[in-house]
Amino acid sequence: MESVVFTPRLFQQRYNFVVSYIDKYKPKKVADLGCSECSLLRRLKFCDCIEELVGLDIDKSLLMEKTESLKPLIIDYLEPLKTRLTVCLYHGSVTEKDPALLDFDLITCIELIEHLIEDDLGKLRDTLFGFMTPHTVIISTPNSEFNVLLPNLTGFRHYDHKFEWTKKEFQDWATKVATCYNYSVDFTGVGDPPAHAKDVGFCSQIGIFTRNYTESEDSLKQKKAFKSVYKTVLNVVYPSLHDEKYLRQAVLNKALSFAFNKKRELLHRLFPREEDDSTNIENHKKSEASNENDKHLEPFLQGNTVHIPIEMLFHIPKVKELCGSLDILKKMIREDDSVCSDNNSVLYRVDLENDYDITGVPCW
Numbered sequence: 001m002e003s004v005v006f007t008p009r010l011f012q013q014r015y016n017f018v019v020s021y022i023d024k025y026k027p028k029k030v031a032d033l034g035c036s037e038c039s040l041l042r043r044l045k046f047c048d049c050i051e052e053l054v055g056l057d058i059d060k061s062l063l064m065e066k067t068e069s070l071k072p073l074i075i076d077y078l079e080p081l082k083t084r085l086t087v088c089l090y091h092g093s094v095t096e097k098d099p100a101l102l103d104f105d106l107i108t109c110i111e112l113i114e115h116l117i118e119d120d121l122g123k124l125r126d127t128l129f130g131f132m133t134p135h136t137v138i139i140s141t142p143n144s145e146f147n148v149l150l151p152n153l154t155g156f157r158h159y160d161h162k163f164e165w166t167k168k169e170f171q172d173w174a175t176k177v178a179t180c181y182n183y184s185v186d187f188t189g190v191g192d193p194p195a196h197a198k199d200v201g202f203c204s205q206i207g208i209f210t211r212n213y214t215e216s217e218d219s220l221k222q223k224k225a226f227k228s229v230y231k232t233v234l235n236v237v238y239p240s241l242h243d244e245k246y247l248r249q250a251v252l253n254k255a256l257s258f259a260f261n262k263k264r265e266l267l268h269r270l271f272p273r274e275e276d277d278s279t280n281i282e283n284h285k286k287s288e289a290s291n292e293n294d295k296h297l298e299p300f301l302q303g304n305t306v307h308i309p310i311e312m313l314f315h316i317p318k319v320k321e322l323c324g325s326l327d328i329l330k331k332m333i334r335e336d337d338s339v340c341s342d343n344n345s346v347l348y349r350v351d352l353e354n355d356y357d358i359t360g361v362p363c364w
């Protein structure tokens, strides 16, 4: 038989499906049940709208192995997120009720349900739709009708699967669940069948459940009083521009690296290395003359100090966007001990005779 090749690979198509859903509906609180090696969570970390991202799995060793990959990297500190983001991993079972998973906008179960014995599937149904009650649930599971197209497959697709359902079996189960817990459900899937076997349907079938009612504050409050049973494996808050410390750092990184380059450019212009002294002095004079007119927007040299006007730094689009007003930028610069400044300029003292500035860094 002609083998079926998925491009992108099937698991990636499942993740892409979730990411597209998130891009469209912008949920803020998202949880992935049976998150396994956290591959989906690592992708969801980059969805701007998500403020709280949670993974739950019963396999603690898998979670422990992957905690590092969900912690902020150096780049996350250098380029803080615009939104807040907290990432939590819990060790626990989808059959247990814990307030940590209440009040979510979206909960995904990607290739999870087929790993549960009948009794646990019943408990998941009750926990997910009767206790967690997120606004939306996305469940994916193998479509057993597709199996005839998978070469060399005997039995189930994975040794741990407890069942694999036809389209009708999944849709019957999902429709019953939806009716029972007051959700609506739509069906789709990923992994297109080949043209000659369209009837088998998608390789992975997907149900999207949407809650039909608004949860009352009272009901939520009662459930929040439940005892916690999940064990926290990871709880990290990503650096975000909502945090004054990271906002200040992001503004100063941008503004001061720009100021430093402007200082170098100015000194290059005024004192080209190949030039003789008389040209240097002429350049210097010209520069001082022109700067009288627009000192607030052009760097200039006065005595042995380079002035980089703060107003000029404020016109860097990113700096303007981040700090909003010139006064705030001035305050941030004034309060940073590592920067020498007066109220109008960032100042660099330079040792013109030796081509070095006072910090020992070559001037140009």
Ligand SMILES: C[S@@+](CC[C@H](N)C(=O)[O-])C[C@H]1O[C@@H](n2cnc3c(N)ncnc32)[C@H](O)[C@@H]1O
Binding pocket: 011, 033, 034, 035, 036, 037, 039, 040, 056, 057, 058, 059, 062, 092, 093, 094, 095, 109, 110, 111, 112, 115, 116, 120
């Ligand atoms: C096939 S893997 C899921 C893969 C993952 N969702 C993905 O798409 O990359 C099934 C996962 O469900 C987890 N699991 C099985 N029973 C569970 C339960 N009762 N509670 C939580 N997780 C469970 C397993 O440990 C495993 O990591």
Ligand SMILES: [Mg+2]
Binding pocket: 111, 112, 114, 115, 158, 161
């Ligand atoms: Mg599976």
